Amino acid sequence: MNARDPHARAPRSPRLRPARLAPADVLRLGAVGLRARRARVVLSALGIAIGIATMVAVVGLSHSSRADLMARLDRLGTNLLTVEAGKDAEGNEAKLPKSAVAMVERIGPVQHATATGDVPAQVRRSDVVPKERTAGVSVQAARTDLLTALNAEVAQGTWLTAANERLPVTVLGSIAARRLGVTAPGEKVVMNDEYVVVVGVLEPVELVPVLDRVALVGFPAAEEYLGFDGHPSMLFERSPDATVEDVRTVLPRTVNPGDAGSVKVSRPSDALAAKAATDEGLTALMLGLGAVALLVGGVGVANTMVISVLERRAEIGLRRAIGATRGAIRVQFLTESLLLSAIGGAGGAVLGAAATFGFALAQGWTPVVPVWSLAGGFAATLVIGVLAGLYPAVRASRLRPAVALSAT
Template sequence: MSRLGPRDLLDVGLVGIRTRKLRAALSALGISIGIATMLVVTGIPASSQADLLRTLSALGTNTLQAIPVPDRNPPVTLPEDAPAMVARIGPVLTASAVANTHSVIRRNDRTDPADGLGLTVLAGKANLLTTVNGRVRTGRFLDATSETLPMVVLGSVAAARLGLAGLPVGGAGPQVRIGDQWFTVIGILDSVPLSPDLDRAALIGWDAARRLVRFDGHPTVIYLQAREDQIEAVSAVLPATIDPQKPSNVQVTRPSDALAAKRATQTSFSALFLALAAMALLVGGIGVANTMVIAVLERRSEIGLRRALGAHRGQIRAQFITESVALSAMGGIAGTLLGVAATTAYAWWRAWPLVIPVDAALAGLAGALLTGAVAGAYPAMRAARLMPTEALS
């Protein structure tokens, strides 16, 4: 029995597409719209999700704080080396600390020595700003040099209460009085959403606080960022790491509510993607199946002639399945390009990060081919069952 090689089978399978170009284009258009819809309904929500997750991440989904348990008698203090110990925990990305120096800050030496304007003077580490996702509005933050000198960085509320709207460009900054020492203001922070207490604080270097305001070296708040998938594990070991002798003296904030919201968002979006993608492929498959059934009815004489000339049923089935798969492949490629273009344009318009789900695009193409094979199966079997005399009549 004669066999059709792959190339001959492809030529025969594309006959219907070449001879009925308009119908083939309309059939491919049906499945291309389905695939484009799948990419759009996955790509646009994925881009929106990326923007939402970026916003949630900025709220500190991977951040923890540790403080001494309040209202203990005598008051609890954290060990001096606690920040360094926390930084050694495997999943921890960065750790920093602040400490209340119990000093008073004043605009000058003529104001009431007891009037600190409700502001707190904190000793801070140089990596504090990175750890709490803070930003400097004007000037600069503490560094290795300024940590040892009488320099101060003000929170946004602290700067407003001290009457400092900004810093001079290129000149020496204003000075404020902390305790009995003058400090030069080198920076003003933007509001810090992760730690609003820093908005009402004046931050001085750790070493400068020890030397100039009689700071005892014990941190009062430890901040850390850890890998998000390990945040609960880090929270569990944090008290024993900070104070191995008395872990019950350490209070750790639970992971941010934003983390739970972020995980719930990821789950709900994933379920939505799957449902919409399945619906789009179903619609495209029905369109291809309908086209192939009509093609069999219209090409009965062609089928009969091929059978009369010696084509067996398997070759007839292969011809129509090849045509169906080719139609679906054309639609899948066109739909993928159309979906990517539409998603890119919409993400650019909304200023979202562009996310093209590669797995969705590949799954769409594979699904288009599978849909074409399934959609063409019944018409192909129906065509193969036609007897030559019946088809030619």
């Protein structure tokens, strides 16, 4: 076509397209916005960090405590059953038969059976202490195989043996020794006006903590010196885990065939299991408090971003005037909000993990910080960042260039 042809069409100018920022440029732009307001960023991120640290620490400490509890249960065993005498049909205190241990041992799956008995004796540090001041320590008769059945240990000295169970000697529970002021084996205490030699002190008995507060003597010695009638007050029985419930069912009729209703059977490990369930409830409560703290931190981030939009209207207007789209403005402020939340989340995760390790080690636990708690906490901060930055980002993108540039 001739260039001078009056009907010729002028060539079209190419359509202009707004340039798009690469992801790295978006992150760099968001970081610049945060560096310009460092004090405000630190305070806003601190709210997020406190919430995440609380949640991570609560989960970590709960798992560390539960792991320690499960380790204790594995060590102590969950197959221990205790038998106590309750009240008979007339409401009177019942007594277990003297042959109760032998009858329990005849149950097929039973691996071990032993007993203790309440002894009507008072314990004092010396004969100059008034008789009514027993320091809350009672006396119980014990068989020589008691420690084996309970997986208990002696902290100092020795346990009762076939050689000394007939002699006026005693082994004190850990709390009983402290209350009586006994610091080492070889010291003496007074039982019913007679001096008795302390031959050992027990470690705390976790499955049967009542034994921590008693003075234990042999069955023969208790009958000879302290007026013990020989009737056991508590039996301890172990059987394979698979048969525990079956043995539990037949124990009352075996121990006291004539009055099975007066026999109480319990499983000490159930108390530790109940403690684990209680810890789970407390963990849920503390997680709720951590979520509230995280929500408050999110409100702080939203407030920071709204103020940032108001302060930077001139910047927004200039960017719009030179070609930035509304979408680019939204992405910029959402990125700043996400970075702000991520800083708080990362700091909170580190702080929560450190708190978990510190407290767990101080308690003698094995520190456990589940990976999902760290990942979940960080993901929650990103969600908070998006929600907190959404309104400020939309508001910034709707500013008209002329109005924004005229703002002072």
